Amino acid sequence: MLRLEKRRQPSQAFAYATPVMAVIATMIFGGLMFAALGKDPVAAIRTIFWDPLFGQHAFYYRPQLLVKGGPLILIAIGLSLGFRAGIWNIGAEGQYILGALGGAGVALAFYPMEGWFIFPLMILGGAIAGCAWAMIPGLLKVRFGTNEILVSLMLVYVAEQLLASMSLGLMKNPQGFGFPGSRNLQQYPSAHNADLIANTGMHWGVAAAFIAVIFAYILLTRHQLGYHIRLTGEAPRAAKFAGVSPARLILFCLGISGALAGLAGMFEVSGPAGQVSIDFNTGYGFTAIIVAFLGRLHPVGILLAGMLMALTYIGGEIAQSSMGLPAAAIQMFQGMLLFFLLAVDVLTSYRLRFGKGEVA
Amino acid sequence: MTEPLLSIRGLTKAYPGVVANDDVSFDIQPGEVHALLGENGAGKSTMVKMIYGLVKPDSGEMRMRGAAYAPAEPQAARASGVAMVFQHFSLFDALTVAENIALGMANPPALRDLAARIREVSEQYGLPLDPWRVVGDLSAGERQRVEIIRCLLQNPKLLIMDEPTSVLTPQEVEILFETLRKLKSEGTSILYISHKLEEIRALCDEATILRLGKKVATCTPRDTTAREMAELMVGAELHTPSRDYNEPGAVRLALNGLSVASPGQFGTSLKGITFEVRAGEVLGLAGVAGNGQDELLGALSGELRSAAGMVVLDGAEIGTKGPGERRRMGLLTAPEERLGHAAAPDMSLTENAALTAVDRRQIATNGFLNWGRARDFAKEIIARFDVRTPGTENAARSLSGGNLQKFVIGREVLQDPQVLVVNQPTWGVDAAAAATIRQAILDLAAGGAAVVVISQDLDELMEVSDRFAALNEGRLSDIRPAKGLTVDEIGLMMGGAHDMEVAHG
Structure with missing residues (x-):
């Protein structure tokens, strides 16, 4: 018989080992799934994990890694702060959309004027819009005790409607021959979030992601606010006893995660995406939840997890086009990653015992 | 001397890094109130957990009325007539007394019959309790009664009580003691764990004192002072806090x-x-x-x-x-x-x-x-x-x-x-x-x-x-x-x- 026994102390070794174990388990079971679909499992796994980095066309895919990883990391860092405190913002996708609308809105308002100040204003606009969208569940929770999971999630669908309305109405390109979608910001120099070094994928959003990682690391390990976040997550009563105001913490965590998601949306719309369009959002806000947990809610872990997740995205696309794997299989594969992580995560606080024993 | 109800011989249990019980032996006679004394970490909890089938000893044996007794789980211990009242109650606030008691039973009778039984037992042992009251509204003393009655419904031969008086007023303690004495007079043995030495002197017939997992002494509490017992537990002379009285100052x-x-x-x-x-x-x-x-x-x-x-x-x-x-x-x-x-x-x-x-x-x-x-x-x-x-x-x-x-x-x-x-x-x-x-x-x-x-x-x-x-x-x-x-x-x-x-x- 298998039993779980609580450890006296959470195991440090397992805290580092479980993400690796989860990746390996995902490879094994994902391989089985690919085999069941009639594809060569080894080739599929290699296509997903190896080809984007070292394959024949890696020079094209490597920058993509940063382009995809940047927003994931940026959003996940924000989410992880709330998750650490037990505040569950599930609506980053909506805040991401609002950030894009805010940033693009600023840019389109100034079009066609040129000026150095436009891009910083767009950054501000994106952050504020995302933050404000996240404040809705925040204020409702603080004032009326609503569940932030439900409210933030439902606001994603509201945001999607808003996005559709904007790309068909207010923000539609007047010179776009009636096609939905805004002007292309890539062709508006003051608003274009171009690669900082050409063809590396390294745009301002990626830089912001790295800054966020460092900021979050310092916040959590060195600052009182980060200590209060961790304390609230570990022992809410002790946090209150220590003098943490739960309402203020809720607003801070939701606000910062909304602002970072908004930033990610703004950098995306002004860079890789280029325009506000109906299908602008591609699920970064939801995938970032997986990234946050895969990275164990630790800033450095999230950095690695974001890159890994970007890898499966890009590798998955390659596998789709070159091997004919269905898109759903790739999504299953990514889902497995979170599933296995949560499953093996138990080992950090519990130890497995074989055989029949006593209840201590 | 009569045959002991429960005889414990050389019971040993080690956990990683610490020996919780080291070769402990003692007997509990029928109808005896037996105290188990010791500081925190002396091994009292592990000892009763072994008796109640929650923990398996590494070595040593227990005999119940001469027959080998090695409960694999609390279910088996209860079947052999051992019941336990825990220090922390496991009751659901939102349910009634009768519902709570029914939850702990393998085959609970109809609630109406159970309520009648609860009333019967509670009157018999002087533990007034209304089976239809919601547990959330009960005082700590009344909650404890729920736990005790839950045990008494099984007609136990040995009742284990872990720090039962820490939540009671002096008057409630008296009521509890009356109940325990009545049980004792009917031949039920009680294994009583407490820090409160005066209580043990008032209630218990025999005391086994543990220190760092080992049995260090037995005594008859009535003939031993509380201070002597405390010093046996600590293994050193006890320091009594002292104070200098000052005139109180400003508010x-x-x-x-x-x-x-x-x-x-x-x-x-x-x-x-x-x-x-x-x-x-x-x-x-x-x-x-x-x-x-x-x-x-x-x-x-x-x-x-x-x-x-x-x-x-x-x-x-x-x-x-x-x-x-x-x-x-x-x-x-x-x-x-x-x-x-x-x-x-x-x-x-x-x-x-x-x-x-x-x-x-x-x-x-x-x-x-x-x-x-x-x-x-x-x-x-x-x-x-x-x-x-x-x-x-x-x-x-x-x-x-x-x-x-x-x-x-x-x-x-x-x-x-x-x-x-x-x-x-x-x-x-x-x-x-x-x-x-x-x-x-x-x-x-x-x-x-x-x-x-x-x-x-x-x-x-x-x-x-x-x-x-x-x-x-x-x-x-x-x-x-x-x-x-x-x-x-x-x-x-x-x-x-x-x-x-x-x-x-």
């Missing part, structure tokens, strides 16, 4: 008609509490658990806010201020619940040292934490209060209850408070450590601080308090000088036996 803390609604559904709201504590004075507040102690501590720590003038510290109205500000002004508190309230279980001792000491120990500058200072403070607490732990980076959860209690109290005392409020300062702490904590409280008062001690341990309150009052359903009794109060008077101040005095009438 440091004053409550003026403090009324606060309880945040919890089954909590107790505070109703018009008024008292003053002066510099150099210790005010003892007695009361059975659940009479507003947690709420009072919360209202003083700042977790619960009141009108500004209801709480006055050194002349400043602070009722609306939060915990951080009150700490900066010198009002420190230590809640009863150590894990999860006074300390974060999975955080290290260093991090837990910073929990309340950030400002008074200058651990933070401009919001940035200086972990070196926090670690030094944790080390200081560990050294001064003899906290047994491998180091400051261990999780609070890994400490035993008594050691964590020393850490939590030490953290507040060493911050040099103007006013200290503690709730159950020595709960679950062994005799030697309890003496250390009480001495620290008295030293603090001698140094000019005002101290409020909330406790259910009357002996402790009598030892440390200058003045004494009791909390009952969120109200405070008259405040009286502690000297010369009798146990009966105290019991009445605490609200008597919750109108259950007729039980053995």
Whole structure:
């Protein structure tokens, strides 16, 4: 018989080992799934994990890694702060959309004027819009005790409607021959979030992601606010006893995660995406939840997890086009990653015992 | 000599790094009340867990009426006639007494029949209990009755009771003892675990004393003084806290008609509490658990806010201020619940040292934490209060209850408070450590601080308090000088036996 026994102390070794174990388990079971679909499992796994980095066309895919990883990391860092405190913002996708609308809105308002100040204003606009969208569940929770999971999630669908309305109405390109979608910001120099070094994928959003990682690391390990976040997550009563105001913490965590998601949306719309369009959002806000947990809610872990997740995205696309794997299989594969992580995560606080024993 | 009911021979159980029980042997005779004594960590809990089938011994054997007895699980122990009342109740607040009892049964009869049985047993043993009442509305003493009746319904031959009186008023203790004596007269044996030596002297026939997992002595409690038993438990001479009496100084803390609604559904709201504590004075507040102690501590720590003038510290109205500000002004508190309230279980001792000491120990500058200072403070607490732990980076959860209690109290005392409020300062702490904590409280008062001690341990309150009052359903009794109060008077101040005095009438 298998039993779980609580450890006296959470195991440090397992805290580092479980993400690796989860990746390996995902490879094994994902391989089985690919085999069941009639594809060569080894080739599929290699296509997903190896080809984007070292394959024949890696020079094209490597920058993509940063382009995809940047927003994931940026959003996940924000989410992880709330998750650490037990505040569950599930609506980053909506805040991401609002950030894009805010940033693009600023840019389109100034079009066609040129000026150095436009891009910083767009950054501000994106952050504020995302933050404000996240404040809705925040204020409702603080004032009326609503569940932030439900409210933030439902606001994603509201945001999607808003996005559709904007790309068909207010923000539609007047010179776009009636096609939905805004002007292309890539062709508006003051608003274009171009690669900082050409063809590396390294745009301002990626830089912001790295800054966020460092900021979050310092916040959590060195600052009182980060200590209060961790304390609230570990022992809410002790946090209150220590003098943490739960309402203020809720607003801070939701606000910062909304602002970072908004930033990610703004950098995306002004860079890789280029325009506000109906299908602008591609699920970064939801995938970032997986990234946050895969990275164990630790800033450095999230950095690695974001890159890994970007890898499966890009590798998955390659596998789709070159091997004919269905898109759903790739999504299953990514889902497995979170599933296995949560499953093996138990080992950090519990130890497995074989055989029949006593209840201590 | 008759055949013993339960005979324990050479029972040994080791956990990684510690031998909980080392070759322990003793007998429990039929109809005997047998005390199991020892400090925290002496191995009492492991011993009863083995008897109740929760833990399997590494070696040694138990015989029940001469037949081999090795319960693999509590179910088997119950089938052999062993029942246990735990220190912490496992009852559902939202269900009735009868429903709670039915939940613990393998094949519960119809609720109506069960209720009749409950009534029958409760009358037979003088434990009045209405089977249809919701458990959330019951006092701690009544909840304990639910647990006891749950056991009695199985007609046990051996009843194990783990610290049963820690939640009872003196009158309720008397009722419980009457019940236990009645059980004994019917031939039921009782294994009784308690820290309260006077109780053991009043109730028990035999005592087995454990120290560090080994049996160190047996004695007949009636013929042994409490002090002798305590010294057998500790293995050293006991230090009795001493104090220098000073004239009380200026009023440091004053409550003026403090009324606060309880945040919890089954909590107790505070109703018009008024008292003053002066510099150099210790005010003892007695009361059975659940009479507003947690709420009072919360209202003083700042977790619960009141009108500004209801709480006055050194002349400043602070009722609306939060915990951080009150700490900066010198009002420190230590809640009863150590894990999860006074300390974060999975955080290290260093991090837990910073929990309340950030400002008074200058651990933070401009919001940035200086972990070196926090670690030094944790080390200081560990050294001064003899906290047994491998180091400051261990999780609070890994400490035993008594050691964590020393850490939590030490953290507040060493911050040099103007006013200290503690709730159950020595709960679950062994005799030697309890003496250390009480001495620290008295030293603090001698140094000019005002101290409020909330406790259910009357002996402790009598030892440390200058003045004494009791909390009952969120109200405070008259405040009286502690000297010369009798146990009966105290019991009445605490609200008597919750109108259950007729039980053995």
